[in-house]
Amino acid sequence: MINLVLADDHRLMQDGLKSRLEMEDNLNILACVGTGIDALDSTLKLKPDVLLLDINMPSLNGIEVLEKLAQSRSETAVIMLSMHDSRDYVMRSVKAGAKGYVLKDVGSEELVMAINQVAQGRSYLCPQASDRLLEQINEKPETKDDTLSKRESDVLKAIANGACNKEIADSLHISVRTVETHRLRIKKKLGATSTAALVKLALQKGLVT
Template sequence: MTDLVRLLIVDDHPVVRDGLRGMFTGDPGFEVLGEAADGAEALALAEALRPDVVLMDLRMPGMDGVTAIGRLAASGSPVKVLVLTTYDTDADVLPAIEAGATGYLLKDAPREELIRAVRAAARGESVLSPSVAGRLMGRLRTPRTPAEEPLSQRELEVLTLVARGSSNREAAARLFISEATVKTHLLHVYAKLGVNDRAAAVAAAYDRGLLTPGGR
């Protein structure tokens, strides 16, 4: 018998939550523990209910999905997060995966694919929709030059704190992410700016106008 997978559904659209609840409630292999309409509510319910998998939308009012994923990861929670969204751009996919999402699926996925993906996520396996997998592979095969690739919002936030003298641990605490995630963001910053250390990254960012005295 297949192990029961306990779910938390997070989406700001009630009709989407209702549809997902109906789909999984009708399958004896799943138990829907609760629903949340934004990231903050998701964090509270994840702590209280201890689901196996969180189905997480990304773009929600209040706390967005990426922030919630990062905070779950930083808290040490063992819950697996499967992103379920309509967006598959680099600006959506990469931050979600870097924040700690186990998988990334689009809302137009067939029912059977979604069910398989949730079971795989519960086992800790990475699950990517074909379009997302193709986008990531394309990025790896044709990396942009540093001058062509802008820093992400989170990378700018990390670099701003570094420029103000924060350590990796302090930056992690301020941004509610893990220290390892801060290090990963800094490595991406170094690669994009063509530098090898924190001081050079800050200097390059000021030189390019990414950071300004008294602000960013």
């Protein structure tokens, strides 16, 4: 017998899930709750095998409940029930310790399958959640371009020589606003947060002597 706690703040959804899951001979609903605090308290007190947990909950959201359960070393397996299939929600749920992620528009048979799988120590992601997770894993990191243009190199050399924006503008025959823009772009490309750090990085990279 798999003991469950069901946490959803929509009473109609809660009642529908309860009625459907009670049709399964091996599933037993210990409690139905409508807030994150109640979900946390009921899980710690009743120690169910599986917690079905909505993400959007009052008092504590589903992710916060997950994090607190992890801190308390709860052995209850958590399946996130959500209307959201965004990468952010899926990744945050998995990182917080969810063993399953199921969208609310899946068929009841799939939810029952997910419950049985996580109760046996495995994980379950519905196809949409699995796709979002794979997208995140396979996403190529943004390459950092620290190549300076000819004009940016000129501005950097002037900065390294101690020239102020007005002096740089006059020597390169450009406006002070343009110098400020170049300075910001150079800092971003080199990852510098101050002029001193900018000059130091420029020297290390051999951009100025």
